[in-house]
Amino acid sequence: MTGVVYSKFPHEKLRSIQQSDSHKPLTLEYIAEGNANIVYTFKPIADEPVNLGVRQKLLRLRKDKSFIQSTQSQYITFQREFLPLFRPENIVEQTLITLDESLIESLNQRLAEHESTGARKDVRHGDRLAVDDHGLLMTDMTAQHGEFLFEIKPKWLQQSPDAPRDSIRCRTCALRMQRDHMKAGGAVIPTRGGFCPLGLIDVDIEERRRAFRNIIEAQANELSHTTVGEIVNYLAEEGYQVLSDLRKHQAQFDKHGLLGRDPEDISDDYSKAMTLRDCMLFVKGSLNAFANTADIRLADLDFKHAHPDKVQKWKSTERTLVDQGWYTSTEVDEGYEPRCLLTRRSL
Ligand SMILES: O=P(O)(O)O[C@@H]1[C@@H](OP(=O)(O)O)[C@H](OP(=O)(O)O)[C@H](O)[C@H](OP(=O)(O)O)[C@H]1OP(=O)(O)O
Ligand SMILES: Nc1ncnc2c1ncn2[C@@H]1O[C@H](COP(=O)(O)OP(=O)(O)OP(=O)(O)O)[C@@H](O)[C@H]1O
Incomplete structure (x- = not known):
């Protein structure tokens, strides 16, 4: 935990606690991190x-990685490009706050300590926060008492424009299979988990x-069958x-693909x-009355600049999927009931 003080004037600012501070002190506690940001x-x-x-806010700070823009520039792009696309109630709000470097x-220093206590996943070890004037x-x-938070990364909700016409797998399912194959050293062994994004927005409510x-x-194997049914019905009927x-x-933003x-x-x-x-979809609601309390918001809308390393990664991913036949190969890969909606519809 790190002691901080928040002062609203002259502009909102968060700084390390100092001796004989007159402001009410707070502590910042690490809760989670992704590839690009850490959340407190x-x-x-x-x-x-x-x-x-x-109050009822989290602090999100960017990591020190070459492809991540300054927080202020990310914030400006978010306000200009992404906020207008969705209803305000469907977006995780952002406010820019000034930070001091000592914070x-x-x-x-705390992040380094968390590595030995197991609080951070091994894959994130070594990642540090960028020195930035803003957070x-x-x-x-976060779910409060009696609530549940589901985190859904919807990924590609339409087929890649680069996929061949005779594809039997969507972009997300094709990539999942390719990565599973790599991990399994060449064998195609279906892994548990993973879903086909196309089903989430299909015209058929049963899908x-x-x-x-x-x-x-x-995500919630402790919930009763009835509760799960109510949540599923709400999401399939309106929440989607x-x-x-x-x-x-x-x-709309990618009509022609990359290749x-x-x-x-x-x-x-x-x-x-x-x-x-x-981006990420957060779905939060009270377990007693999910449909009446549901709070559904998109987050992680950080503009992905076309850094040469990123473009190279995007291009090589798409090339691999096309050239190695991950969109089109017809081998039976996922057992009796394949996950990919496109595969099921083409059987
Ligand atoms: O490689 P992808 O397409 O699976 O997506 C990456 C994500 O993987 P996942 O959603 O778990 O499959 C990946 O997520 P994780 O770190 O695996 O949680 C990142 O979101 C990454 O973006 P960035 O490098 O942080 O800007 C994502 O990379 P890009 O979208 O920038 O290519
Ligand atoms: N507004 C929020 N409320 C509750 N939890 C959150 C919030 N934002 C982020 N988190 C938690 O922190 C985690 C990491 O945050 P975030 O997705 O912003 O990181 P990232 O580095 O941008 O992710 P990626 O790896 O996709 O680039 C999320 O998976 C989620 O568990």
Whole structure:
């Protein structure tokens, strides 16, 4: 835990605690991290209420990686490019907050300590926060008492424009199979988990039910059959609509794919499409009355700049899927009932 103070004036600022500080102190506690960001929660010291400015907010700080832009530039792009695409109630809000450098230093020291306690996954060891003048305060979607939070990464909700016409696998399922194959040293062994994004927004409500059920059951095996049924029905009947909007924008920003372009021709629209293909959907609600309390928000809409390393990765992924036949190969790979909606429809 790291002691901090939050002051609203002259502009919102978070800084390390100093001796004889007159502001009410808070602590920052690490809660989670992804490849690009680390997320902290605010806790009061003693029983003091948490300052209104950071109440029900989390702090998200960027990691020190070459492809990540400054927080201020990410924030500006988020406000300009992504916020207008969705209803405000379907987006995790962001507020820019100023930080002092000693705070980052102190949090980086804690990160090193978390590596020996097992609090951080091995794959994230060595990642540190970037020195940046800003962080982001975000809507806290953490489940409170009696609530449940589901995290869904919807990935590619429409087929890749680069996929062959005779594809029998969608982009996400093709990539999952290719990666499973690599991990298994060449054998095609179906792994557990993973879902076909196309099912989440299919016109057939039974497909939507089936897709959401797979996700909900995988994340909440302690919930009763009835509760799961209520959550699944709500998502398949109304909750999925934000994903239909997401699909529309994914398609609108990438009509032609990547393989026919020169790397220097990657447009901002393509970057936007890739961002929308890698965002997160949080679905939170009370277990007693999910449909009446559901809070459904997209997060992680950080503009993916076309850094040469990224473009190279995107291109080589797509090339591998096309050239090695992961979209089109007809071998029976997932047992009696394949996960991919496209595969099932082509049987
Ligand atoms: O390689 P992909 O397509 O599976 O997507 C990566 C994600 O993998 P996953 O969703 O788990 O399959 C990956 O997620 P994880 O780190 O695996 O949680 C990142 O989101 C990565 O983006 P960035 O490098 O942080 O900007 C994502 O990379 P890009 O979308 O920038 O290519
Ligand atoms: N607003 C939020 N409310 C609750 N939990 C959150 C929130 N934002 C992020 N988290 C938690 O923190 C984790 C990492 O956050 P985030 O997805 O922003 O990291 P990232 O580095 O951008 O991810 P990626 O690896 O996809 O690039 C999430 O998977 C989630 O568990």
